[in-house]
Amino acid sequence: MPRVSPILRGLVLSAAIVAGYVPAVAGEQQTEGEKRHSILKPELQTGTAFRAKPREVEDPAVVNRMSKAVANCVNGREAGMVRSFLSVSDPVDTDREAADFRWSRFMDVLEGCMKTRWNEMPNDPRRTTLGMAFSDSRLRALLEEEVYLAQNDTAPEAVAGQPFQTKRFYVSSDENLARAQGLADFADCLAHRDPKTADALLRTEPGSSAERQAAKALAPSLGACLAKDQTIEFTASSIRALAADGLWAWTTLGPATAE
Template sequence: MMVKGISIACLAIAMIDPAVAQKVNSGERVKEQGRSSAKAAQEFANCLVYRRGEDVRLFLDMTTPDAAAKISRGLFSEENCLSMPNAIAFTESLQLQSPAAIQRGVLAEALMGDMKDQPVPEAQPLRTNYRNPWFKVSARDPAVDEMATCVAATNPSGITKLVHTVAESGEERAAVASLSPSLGPCLVKNAKLTANRQSLRAALAEALYHRMATPELLTAPEAGGDRPVSTSPVRN
């Protein structure tokens, strides 16, 4: 699938004019809320993996929407996780604000926490395309998942560094910036993608999880899908 007319960008950092300096405190509160929400989301995901790890794996490995929905109904109603500290605030955010694609990325990070003894996969040469069956249930544009899967193949260590950073931190921004050169070459022809840092991290985390959990998905390339080098700038 060709996606046209959208440009790649991670979150741009805006300079604050002295005339609106009074807004800084408000901005800092928003950032802190973002960090708190991200932390609660990760704690919830860690709890799910601890209590229902196999169900989480099945949920991410499903390739049809009906199968994924069936597992998710029981998975996200885990009572012991819903009673954890800050669970009420997080579950409200989960229902109202957290897209399914980001939920999947957070769960993938939690699963990789249990795979920390597994070595980082080796980087592979760029190939024609990276289509995978789990794209059908990721809730992302296929071009995003294919780009992320390509980066997981060609620069897995870069994604590993990213998922080891604290969300909404300076270290996270630096890790995204270091990954920027790997994103353009992984775009399908004529595709340009817009993603904030949270969405990009989620897509990359899930792609790396699938590479580590089911490496055979990258052993048989499919035909089609030219992948020229993109000249689109990536801003952090």
């Protein structure tokens, strides 16, 4: 069974950091956790945004489904750019200057996909009430999910004796590095403890009862991956993001090598 590494045990993995995986909905009142996250990483709240008005959404599930649809579109149009983005980011930060593409071009693709998805729902009354903004970490998780699903028809299988940590790379520094390593370690642990359920979660429709059931089924693994006496409140969306990060890293980066 996977064991939690010293990196995670020594990290106070707060709900504020996990909240970075949840889409910021324009007009939606921030929770206390999201406010704390804004203080920790204010630039993440404005790094990637779409303008839409009015700024109100009654059903977050609509936003989550739209977010997935946009990410699927982006990966379909610019798979190479998506992989480059993933290679210059970690669960907390993105090194935009290291990307081998113009960031403005990436934003153009995102906005184009957003408009495409809007045009697919011309008679939906919610079309005029949907506003959305992505943090870089949220966008990363969405794209990891799409890349993983595009490349894998079934869940990976753990190999006996193989470490659950994957061959990660980090662009974060200082205290953000510890947070990024902790989130990555947690995602790796979750994916390796129950890859089939984590995989099944990513194949559900956001906001559906199937998503909630799959997320609930991962509760034992979530608890096992937490450090002793650690308590975190999860949402189906944040669990989905952790599963996407863990499965993507497992199937794309491979296992960590012994130093």
